[in-house]
Amino acid sequence: xxxxxxxxxxxxxxxxxxxxxxxxxxxxxxxxxxxxxxxxxxxxxxxxxxxxxxxxxxxxxxxxxxxxxxxxxxxxxxxxxxxxxxxxxxxxxxxxxxxxxxxxxxxxxxxxxxxxxxxxxxxxxxxxxxxxxxxxxxxxxxxxxxxxxxxxxxxxxxxxxxxxxxxxxxxxxxxxxxxxxxx
Numbered sequence: 001x002x003x004x005x006x007x008x009x010x011x012x013x014x015x016x017x018x019x020x021x022x023x024x025x026x027x028x029x030x031x032x033x034x035x036x037x038x039x040x041x042x043x044x045x046x047x048x049x050x051x052x053x054x055x056x057x058x059x060x061x062x063x064x065x066x067x068x069x070x071x072x073x074x075x076x077x078x079x080x081x082x083x084x085x086x087x088x089x090x091x092x093x094x095x096x097x098x099x100x101x102x103x104x105x106x107x108x109x110x111x112x113x114x115x116x117x118x119x120x121x122x123x124x125x126x127x128x129x130x131x132x133x134x135x136x137x138x139x140x141x142x143x144x145x146x147x148x149x150x151x152x153x154x155x156x157x158x159x160x161x162x163x164x165x166x167x168x169x170x171x172x173x174x175x176x177x178x179x180x181x182x183x
Contacts, residue, residue, distance in 0.1 A: 023063050027056060029071075030078045037079060037148045041086045051089070055082035076157075079147040090123050129179040137172035140165065 034055065038048035058081045059066065066077055130141055143154040155165035 022067060023060060026059075026071075026074055026078065030075050033148070034078060034082055038082050038086065040148075041083070041146075042089075051082050051085050054085040058085060076147060076149070079149070083142075083146040087127060090127065125180060126176075129176050132179055133172060133175055136168055137175060140168045141172045141176070144169065 031052070034052045035048055038051040038055075039045060042048055042051060055078065059078055066074060069077070130138055133141065139158070140151075140154055143149040143157075144151055149157075151165055151169055152162070154160075155162050158165070160168070
């Protein structure tokens with residue numbers, strides 16, 4: 001049977017519609033929880049909306065690659081995308097606005113140090129401390145505290161026993177305290 005002209009464009013259009021429908025379904029299923037997750041990260045509703053939208057955009061650019069994954073994995077990727085956007089935002093903002101030394105900070109009142117500056121510095125320190133953890137411990141901290149997963153879900157996804165996952169979690173928190181205590 002000979003090829004009909006324009007069939008390639010029709011097939012391409014059909015594939016895009018299928019991708020769009022599947023992505024729209026993911027957005028519908030995750031939007032509310034992702035907004036709560038983003039709000040938990042930043043504490044600002046408008047910024048949380050921006051984080052979620054940027055996260056979805058990041059996910060959409062690679063959606064053709066992520067499409068074959070199971071729905072649970074796709075949801076985890078959505079959380080990871082929002083977390084990644086937030087981390088990028090914190091890194092850029094803390095590098096852009098943080099003075100090199102608090103003595104350089106010109107405050108009208110010494111007791112009124114900018115709370116946002118301190119929060120950004122603390123967030124940057126925590127992120128740097130998490131990056132210093134060994135892989136397995138960093139994975140459990142990232143899953144539980146950044147991806148919005150539970151320890152039980154992490155346990156299942158990694159094929160660990162609950163006791164081992166709990167030990168990883170406790171040890172990771174101990175190491176984080178040690179790393180942050182050194183600073």
